[in-house]
Amino acid sequence: MPSESSSWRLGAAPGGLPLLGHALPLRRHPLRFLASLPEYGDLVQVRLGPHRAYLACHPDLVQHVLANPRVFDKGGPFFDKVRPLLGNGLGTSGWDAHRRQRRLMQPAFHRGHIDAYADEMLHEIKALTGLWQPGQVFDVGAAMQALTTRATARTLFSADITEQDVADIQRCLAVLFGGIYRRMTAPLGLWEKLPTPGNRQFRRAQTRLQELIARIVRDCVRTGADQGDLLASLATARHESDDSALTDRELRDQVMTLLVAGTEPTGHAMAWAFHLLGTHPEVETRLHAEIDSVLAGRPASVRELPRLEYTRRVFTEVLRLYPPGWMFTRTTTTEAELAGHRLAPGTTILYSPYALHRNPRLFPLPDTFAPDRWLPHRAKDVPRGAMLPFGAGNRKCIGDHFGTTEAMLAIATISAHWRLRPVSGATVRPRPETTLGTGPLPMVAEPRR
Ligand code: HEM
Numbered sequence: 001m002p003s004e005s006s007s008w009r010l011g012a013a014p015g016g017l018p019l020l021g022h023a024l025p026l027r028r029h030p031l032r033f034l035a036s037l038p039e040y041g042d043l044v045q046v047r048l049g050p051h052r053a054y055l056a057c058h059p060d061l062v063q064h065v066l067a068n069p070r071v072f073d074k075g076g077p078f079f080d081k082v083r084p085l086l087g088n089g090l091g092t093s094g095w096d097a098h099r100r101q102r103r104l105m106q107p108a109f110h111r112g113h114i115d116a117y118a119d120e121m122l123h124e125i126k127a128l129t130g131l132w133q134p135g136q137v138f139d140v141g142a143a144m145q146a147l148t149t150r151a152t153a154r155t156l157f158s159a160d161i162t163e164q165d166v167a168d169i170q171r172c173l174a175v176l177f178g179g180i181y182r183r184m185t186a187p188l189g190l191w192e193k194l195p196t197p198g199n200r201q202f203r204r205a206q207t208r209l210q211e212l213i214a215r216i217v218r219d220c221v222r223t224g225a226d227q228g229d230l231l232a233s234l235a236t237a238r239h240e241s242d243d244s245a246l247t248d249r250e251l252r253d254q255v256m257t258l259l260v261a262g263t264e265p266t267g268h269a270m271a272w273a274f275h276l277l278g279t280h281p282e283v284e285t286r287l288h289a290e291i292d293s294v295l296a297g298r299p300a301s302v303r304e305l306p307r308l309e310y311t312r313r314v315f316t317e318v319l320r321l322y323p324p325g326w327m328f329t330r331t332t333t334t335e336a337e338l339a340g341h342r343l344a345p346g347t348t349i350l351y352s353p354y355a356l357h358r359n360p361r362l363f364p365l366p367d368t369f370a371p372d373r374w375l376p377h378r379a380k381d382v383p384r385g386a387m388l389p390f391g392a393g394n395r396k397c398i399g400d401h402f403g404t405t406e407a408m409l410a411i412a413t414i415s416a417h418w419r420l421r422p423v424s425g426a427t428v429r430p431r432p433e434t435t436l437g438t439g440p441l442p443m444v445a446e447p448r449r
Pocket of ligand 1: 257261
């Protein structure tokens with residue numbers, strides 16, 4: 001960070017209404033609004049109703065916030081709405097509890113483990129594509145969501161669940177994803193208490209999922225059987241200093257967290273990948289050529305992934321253009337300073353991977369889909385901290401390798417056999433909700449051979 005506080009540009013978002021502040025543009029056109037803010041400063045004040053919040057726009061400021069989690073802890077008005085749903089799991093716990101949980105959970109996400117989960121992922125990818133018919137039009141967004149939900153459920157629970165359980169998890173999560181975002185953005189928190197059909201459906205889905213998770217965790221802890229799945233790794237994990245384990249309650253919260261945090265972002269990223277490939281034939285042709293040459297007719301596997309260099313650049317560029325996690329909040333736990341500006345305890349700080357990734361000062365032609373910007377000799381010019389699809393610091397995504405492996409396997413397996421064509425006349429608009437989705441994405445499945 002520049003040591004001279006005077007070198008930072010402090011700014012304020014333009015416009016804003018007396019009571020609502022910037023709540024309207026943030027609700028109606030959040031991506032456009034956020035991406036416009038770096039123009040006004042390195043740290044930009046935004047008003048969310050009566051609250052003041054600050055968007056860290058300069059990558060060094062974002063890094064500073066993420067590298068100092070004791071001062072800039074998880075929190076903020078959006079986030080407080082999610083906590084009751086996810087419990088005190090890894091994504092929602094405060095600094096102290098998080099440190100212990102992360103130590104206990106990290107080993108289950110080591111590369112060796114993830115590679116072992118790849119069989120479940122491949123099984124689900126093949127089951128999905130096995131249903132496709134040549135010329136069939138289907139919603140790629142919904143298909144990718146179903147795929148990641150099923151693959152995550154199978155990886156977490158392995159043999160402990162029935163096909164009916166997987167279908168239930170898929171149904172409940174679809175309801176929860178819609179409702180979580182509405183709750184996060186409802187200004188007063190009254191709407192979700194009304195007995196509307198939507199709210200009743202949300203509560204039923206939440207209860208059903210909690211019951212299902214409680215049953216599976218109970219069985220896993222009681223039998224102590226290690227089926228090699230993610231839940232067993234979490235249940236048997238011991239803290240290195242005091243040999244403590246995750247309690248049953250913590251295990252349930254972690255499972256809920258992993259189901260919510262682990263399915264939607266990866267599904268959205270995969271849907272964006274097929275949308276961008278379908279609308280950029282020159283990129284698609286190169287990707288197909290690489291996959292044909294590397295796989296040479298063999299099924300995709302984790303062993304082959306390092307050789308799919310262009311495919312990885314494509315996926316990285318997908319995450320730059322449409323980072324599923326598009327905005328996050330932190331809250332100051334004490335009086336703090338950022339960009340030379342004093343912040344009172346309880347101040348909300350925002351960071352937006354979307355605003356960083358679309359900033360022309362950080363990425364030339366930021367709206368252009370250009371996978372080769374990630375060629376090693378060009379990628380080294382990307383400023384540190386400018387590319388943050390998985391966040392950074394102690395709260396960096398624990399599932400980054402899991403999600404990347406799953407997406408790479410899906411892109412390689414599907415593209416080896418199918419070309420997904422856009423449907424003419426269908427418009428695709430980013431949907432910034434809990435994560436950044438495509439909305440309905442109709443595409444035509446054409447066999448490649
Ligand atoms: C392409 C896929 C994914 C993307 C882009 C993504 C993105 C992110 C980001 C940006 C964060 C940091 C949030 C913050 O700074 O507040 C995060 C956290 C997290 N992610 Fe992911 N994620 C992906 C896949 C996954 C998967 C597959 C899992 C689990 C199987 C997962 C589980 C989590 C958890 C538990 C956290 C909280 C970590 C902590 O606070 O220690 N994510 N993710």
